[in-house]
Amino acid sequence: MLQLTKLSAHYPEQALCFTLSANAGEITALIGPSGAGKSSLLAMIGGFSQIDSGSLQHNEHSLLPLSPAQRPITTLFQDNNLFWHLSVYNNIAIGLSPSLRLSSEQKTLIVQVAKQLGISELLARNPSSLSGGQQQRVGLARCLARGLPILLLDEPFSALDPALRLELLDLLRSQTDQLQLTVLFVTHHPEEAARVADNIVFIYNGAILEQGSTALLENPSTPELAAYLGK
16 A cells, blocks of 8 residues: 655645555546646655655555655656667666666566557567557556556656547556556546546645545535536
């Protein structure tokens, strides 16, 4: 379990404070207006942003003393951060070894993950020759190959066409179930959350205003969430 308790940061423009828990095998969708603090929350969990107080634990072990590289977390952004001068194979491999010196087990793992994500035939190509959906599959493959239990997703599919978005959402759901990942997923599309999420967290003005099952999307409890959903 990933557990945040009054995880707080204070900036001149906004104070942030979050308490939530997320379980293995579940997708928690983070929704809310732009600037509410969704991406800031992911940055705090990942170790890329200041934390002034509170606790952050995974399986009862504090993550706060750990650097980003030491945390059991991998992150995929809308900009998938692929290396254009490397092949797809090496873009996945660099998540396992920055030197690209791989063991035989790691080489086998790359082939297995590529097959699971339907990109086996792309391994020799460069990302610049791929479609946006294919590029995001490569980015997701690099995340999954690392074998870390927590996956943070910051609007990774928002720039894709609707059909591709749905395809990758379903892929995310299947991989979450298969690998028992703990997934926090920022999206501006409530229909994405309804499709794949187990839990909904509505973030408003730097704090969690509502959280619960996907039923919140049909029956919001606060006027702020109702207004956000256009109800």
